[in-house]
Every structure is written in C-alpha cells, then in structure tokens.
Amino acid sequence: MAWDFAQIHQGVHQDIEGVHDLQALEAFRIKYLGKKGLVSDIFDSLPRLSPEEKPLVGKQVNELRNLLTQLINAKKDEVQQTKKSASSPFFDVTLPGIGWPVGHRHILSQAIDEICGLFEKLGFAVMEGPEIESEENNFEGLNIPADHPSRDGFDTFYLDVADPGDKTKKLLLRSHTSPGQVRIMKAHKPPLAVIIPGKVYRPDAVDASHSFMFHQIEGLLVADDVKFFHLKGLLTTFCQRFFGPDIQMRFRPHFFPFTEPSAEVDISWKHGKKEWLEIMGCGMVHPAVFKAVGYPEGKYTGLAFGLGVERIAMLRYGIQDIRVFFENDQRFLKQF
Amino acid sequence: MKISLNWLKDYVAVGIPGKTLAHKFSMAGMEVERIYSVDGDMIFEIEVTPNRADCLSVLGIAREAAAILGKKKEFPPLSKIKWPSKKFPVTILDKEGCQQYIACVIEGVDMDKTPLWMTKRLKSIGVRSINNVVDIANFCLMETGQPLHAFDYDKLSGQKIIVRRAHAGETIVTIDNVERTLDPSILVIADARQAVAIAGIMGGKGTEVTAQTKNILLESAYFNPILIRRASRKLGLSSDSSYRFERGVDPGSVKTTAERAVMLILKNAGGLLVQAADVRVGKKHMEKPVISVSCEAINSFLGVQLTSAECQRIFTSLDFVVDKGDKGVWHVCPPSFRRDVVGQEDLMEEVARIIGYEEVPSRLPCISATNVAPDPRRQLRNQLKIQCQAQGFDEVVSYSMIHRSDLTKAKLDHLPSLRVVNPLSQDQEMMRPSLFPSLLKIVQMNMNHGEKDLKFFETGKIYMKEGERETLAMIMAGTRTQDWRKPQGGEEVDVYDLKGAFIESVGSIQHPQWVVEPQELPIFEPRQGAVIRDDDKHIGFLGKINQTILQQFGIKQPHVFYAELDLEAVYSTVQSPPPFASLSEYPAIVRDVSLAVPKSIFYQDVLNVIHRQHIPILSKVRFVEQYLGEKIAPDRRGIVISFIYQSSERTLTEQEVNTAHEGLVQTLARDCSAMIR
Known part of the structure; x- marks a missing residue:
C-alpha cells in the first residue's frame, strides 16, 4: 500500500487536539485539505497505483476527507463557543425557579372526594342534606324513639329555633348523616343508590379521638332484592379499593336502630400489627324506616352504611390527633 | 358490663379458653372490649348494645354462650318457696308506670356476713360487699338482670306500699345521702306517709337496711322503661337498677328472681317469709309476638344455604319456640327476655349472628340504575375549589360554632345568629353567621407559628334564622409569590390581588353577572371595602x-384581605352550558385613551358610562394603568383605557372606528368630568 491510512488518522487526531484557535485551525485545514495538502497529494497519486489498489485508496481518501471536514466544523463551533462564554454575563441556573405555587386541598375534602368517587364508580349518586335537622328526621324517622336507650349514642346539639314542622320541638344539628336517608327516601322511589357526605355534630368533650364536629359519609342502596350478602360484597370492595389489597376485614354483629341485621366493620392489615380497627357501621335498612318514609310494606329491601371520615383518614395517614384537622396549621395543610 | 368467667362457668360448661370465648362473643354481637384478671378469675368487659337488655346479667350471657357454643345451660333450679297466705298491702296507683310489683316481708333476719363464695363473685365484677341482705339483692340482680330492693320493714310508715307519681316538690334523701326534689313525672314507691324510694332508680336513706334491721321488705317489680329513663335523666341519677329498667327487664323473671332472693335470704340470713304480694296490672308488657318466617326466606335474604334443621336448631338454642305451619312457614315465638325480637328482620339477624357473619358469602350488588340524580352543586364546588387552589389558596375546614365574643371582635354582632342551647363550652355557643371569625383565627394561629405568607379558602356553611347557606371565604396576607429577584423577596399583596384571585376562582363556575361596588363596611378599612351586588341583592x-379587628384577633400584620360570597346565590344562577360567542375573523382596531378623572369617580362609573353607549363595534375595554402623581391635579387621577373595536361580520373602516371612538371619548369627558390627557 502506498499510503498508511492508520498512521494518517493518528496524525490527524493528534493535530486537531492541539488546535485552540481559529488561526491554528486554518493551518490545520491547509495542511490536510489545502491545494498542496495531504488529501490532494493522495488524489494525485491515484493514477500511479495498481488497478487493485486504486479503488481501495480512493475509498479511504474520501473517508479521510469527510472526517477532516467534520473535525474542522466541530472544532470551529467549540472555539467560537469558548470565546462567547468568556464574554457572557454571569448566570447560575441552579438558583431556585420562581413559580406560582398552587394551594392544597384539605385532606378531609380529599378523603371525602376519594370515598365518594369510589362509590360513584360503583353506581352511586352523591347527594347532600342540611346540617340543621328536625328531631323527626334525625331520630324518629330512623326508628330512634324519644326516651329510648338507643338514643344514648346520639347526644345532640339543639338550637334555639322551633321546628316549623312541630313547634313544640327545637331544631338540632344532625348527629349523623343518616337523616339524609330519610330525606332521599321521602323524595324518591327506589331503585336508589346514594352517598351522602357531610358534617355532623355531637356534644363530645374534645380530645385526641373526639371532636364535637366531624364528617360522615352515609350510603344507601334500596331496590327490590338487596340482600345481606350484598352488604358484605359492596363494603369489601370499597375497603380493598380504598385501603389497598393488603387489607383484612371482618363483619361483626352490632345494633343500630335503623338497620337489622346490623354490623360493624373492622379492618386490619395483613402485614401490620394484629389488631382490628373499627371503621364503619352498616346493616340492612330496618322495615320501620321504610314505613316511616311511606314505602309499601315488604316491597323493598335495602342496605345502609356510615363511616367517619376523620377516623378513616387518621388510620390511612397515621394521624394521631383528630384536632389537627380543624386547627388548619399551614404546615399540616401543605403536606397533602 | 363486667362478666366473671368463673361465674359464667357455673351455668354453662364453656370448654374453651377464655380468650377464644371472648372472640366468639365479639363475633356474635357481644363485643368484649377488655379482658383482665382478678384473683385468678378472668373478667370480660362486654359492650351490651341497647337492644339486648337480656344480656345485662350472668344468666343472659350464659344463654348466649350456650347458643353460640351449642352447649347445655345448667341454670340454678327455680326456688320453690311457700308463699304465705297473708297478703301485704300494695297499691299501684300509676298503672302506666308499674305493671307488676312483688313485695315479700321477711321477719327476723340476722344481718350478718355474706357467704364468702358470694362476696367473691360480687367482688370479681367490682361490687362491694355491704351486708348479707343487700349483697343477696345485688347478687340476684347481677345473676338474673332483675333489680331488687330491700327496705327496712319497721321503718315503713303504715306498713304498706303505694306505687304512685311523686307530688310536686316532694323530696327524698336517697341512700347516697343526697336530698332530691321530685315532680309528678317521677314514679316513686311510697309508704303511708312519703316516698321511700325513687322507683327503679334508688332507694331512700330513711328505709335503708342497716346492721340493726330485723325485718325486711323485698321488692321485685316491672317499671315502665320510658318513665324510668326520663326520671333518671331528669335527676341526673342512674344506677345498676335504672340502667336495666330503662332497657326493659324480663317480665318473666320478676317473680322467679324474687323467689330466688327470698330463698337465699332465708338460707343465709334466716327469718320467715310472713307476708307477700304479687300485684299485676295490665298485660301488655307480657305479650309475646309470634313471627312467621320460612327457612327459604331466611336463606334468600341472607344469601346463605341453611337446611331447615339447622335453622330450627338455631332458634331452639336461643330458647325461641318454633311451631311448624303450612308450606314450610314457621311461627316463631321469642322468649319473654327477648323483647327486641319482634319482626322477621330480627330473626334474620339472630340466624346470621349465630352462624357467624363470616359464614355469609360476599357478593357485589348489581346496581342497574338509581332514581336520584347527583347533586350538581358538588361538581360546581369542586371546580371552584380547584380554581382557588390554582390561585395558590390552601383549603381549610373550621368549626361551624364560634364563641359569642368572636362576633363582637369581628364587628359582626349585628348579624342575627343561631344559638346552641346545650354547648359544652362557650366556644361552641354560636352558629357562625359568617366564615370571617374562623378564618381570622386560622390566620392568627399560623402567624404565631411564624408564617407570613398566607392564602386560605373555605367553602362552608353559615347559619341564620332562615337556615344554612353555603359560603366561600378567601383570606390572604403577605407576599404575592416568593420571588428572590424582587426586593424583600417578593411584593406584598393588596386588595387587587385578592379581588383577582376571587374573580378568577368564582368566574370558573359562573361568568359573573355581579358587580363589585364600593361601600364603607365596618369590617374593612376606609375606601378599601366593597360589596358584591347581583341586581339588587x-x-x-x-x-x-379593618385594623381594629386584626388587633382584636391578635394579628400583628396590618395588611390582610378578605372576601366572602354566598355560593347559594351563585349556584342558583349558574348557566350550563355557557353560551358560545363566535370568534371574529376580522382585524381588531385598538384605541388608547388617557384621561384625568376626578377622584370621586370610580372606574366602575367610567365603565357604566361606556356600557350605556351600547356601541356594537366596541368588543372589549381593557384597563391599562392608573397614575397618581405630581403631574396631575391633586383631586384627579390619570387612567389609561384601551378600547378594542372589532366586528364578527366585516373589516371595520378607519372612519367608523374614529367616529365611534371620538363620540365615546366626548361622552366620557362630559359624563365623568374627565379631561383627555
């Protein structure tokens, strides 16, 4: 071979390394690509070569020329960029960016939305009812008669206003979201599938797990053939979706005046501490409730459930004190 | 209620460890809340639900245990006592209040120590030993659930018992040494002279049995649960007896318990049963329902597959009497102690409870459709919340009740507010008529923590005589946004920031029809407050x-801004979907005007003049800037307004724009006393 291309390449790379300004780059160009440069010499030598060597050398010299053009262009950019950078003003792109920080939704309103959303996906409609209620809707309509021990769990705040429906009674702050059931059923015929979120009030002394105001979510499903095993199915699905598949549940018989059979639902984490935490009450709608809203006897069956939002949020996020929800410390609000 | 495992074992051979039994109780509806040991005995604290008065005794729990475990009950044999022929005089004057009253007079009792086995049983569940007679009464109460009371017979005037309502103002000193004033809503046990016990709640000090007592009168009765409950609440006095009476005792055990107690007294304290009475009025409380149900109906409702024999066994284990009727229908009669079982649904629960809820399968219901449309307000509210968030505001949730003084401090005491009749503290006395005090308190608390840049919003109810109204509140203070490029790290917010955030947020659900109208309000600084007016509302x-309000709430930062809006009014006027305005393809012509207007003229006045001209080709008016400086008379300010002329049908000519614009400018000069600069 007349030309040692390997050695030429090595020389090219060595030379370009040593180039740091445009003047040296021009000298480099002339050395290789100039009229009397190396590439030109190689081309000139072609007619003298053997027919076997000619195409090989031709190919390699073309490659060499392309490489040199590339190297020269790249070096030119590099030299110009270095020059510009030296004259540019100071800039530190690692300083903090300036945005318009968005606000945060309160964790209770997020939890309510999430829970309602899960039930909406199962076919429920979200409805709301008033916080100021009558005794009739809060108690009697739910099979909680006056002077009955079943009222013991429902200490209630009364207001200094007479009930327009019964002037002998005062209006009250609902002590649970269940009066929403009565309102919905009085206004609509089955089939019904509703979720009723809202604030409820009970004169409980405030401590880490009690608040005189808290949030409940009520569910009601009424149709021709709602059965007890639907209650288990529905709430199991809800808990698995809300708390994740790592959840264990149990249904325990309990008593609520407005459902029969009634149950409490406990959950526990498969890999967590072996303890059961009560999270909601539920049951099959009591026939007395259907009777109170004027549904024909024996025509419908239904299920109902109620859960405390604060309690569920405390369990899910590991919050120890219920009061933190209502203090509205920015450091708390901005965590969610 | 406390239950001793050893005592329980007297009546049912449990045969499983205590902890396992506790779990079984819990899973059958008798929730064991705590287990602890006393002298080698295991004590269960059981939450007995208000419907299960029958379980407020060892025998009641033993019945449950037998049913759950499928074991036999070994109850103490009924005491056969010889009833004396001499009738003790008992008069029931209040037939509604007392349906049965048994009195047994035992003469010559020896007030002595109680047998050790009995004091041990009582001690295990925390009942203090007093003397043999009282201990026996307590023992029978705990064993059977039927309250008893022993009087010192010699201290009863006229040796008779009258069951009546108390006279107005009648007093009694109860055995806890408290004098109590009674009224006719309260049922009492009286002798010839006066009340000697508050029926079903507590006995009187004057007729209490003591170490000196020789002769006793033992009472076992059935009192009306409602009367007992009302009296107990009214007097603020409850006892083991009232707790059971108000839940309803077993009418079937009034006599058997009396007999058991008499037998125990005769055996342990001696004496002779010399007189007695068993007076019954009315039978209603003794009536037992008969419930018709079929195994098929039970299986269908619960979603289980029990055989007829299994169903029957469950009922029998609970002492329900089952009569077979036609076509697989059973007539089920619950025992006298199960007064909670009145309908089919109750039988369903009994079956589910005894087989265990865990045996019921789990199925998703098929929710085909619901007759209720979702509440549209919820969606609007959520949209509003997202926009408030986008404006940088954090959502808060605060209490609906506030302290009366919060209203005064916030200069809102003129608002008619609802009052809570029974608050636990003064902090909960008033239903808030505005969200303002709540948000001020939140700002104050956060500023105390050293936070200066605060933006909060809440959507919550306010309360008035006419009812509750959903309301939006926004409050802000501090820096607009943290910006290290600006002096002091950012610019401080002013009213315009609040107004902008507010209008952007609310505008997302309703194109505002309303105007912000300057008005002096006590809660705001002079000239810096406004009302939001929709037509004339x-x-x-x-x-x-206002600075004074901030000081009253302990807020040291003087620049805090607040907005409140009645969302009910917004919800009721929301148009959905919003109307579409076509996009013009023709060029817009912009004319700026610089005016010097008197300071008495608000920008809104200028806008009103512009809008009154109804210029069809004027498509938009944009405020550009305000000038308050030396180059203008002190009673005037400079404003620059951009007028954008555009038609959706054609390209406007220079001339028609000029004509319209000049006319407009002249009108402004005339109607707003403006000078063109």
Missing part, C-alpha cells in the same frame, strides 16, 4: 380588613 363583600 348583596351576595358578598371583599376588602382590606
């Missing part, structure tokens, strides 16, 4: 909070 207000 005031639906909100916004402005810079």
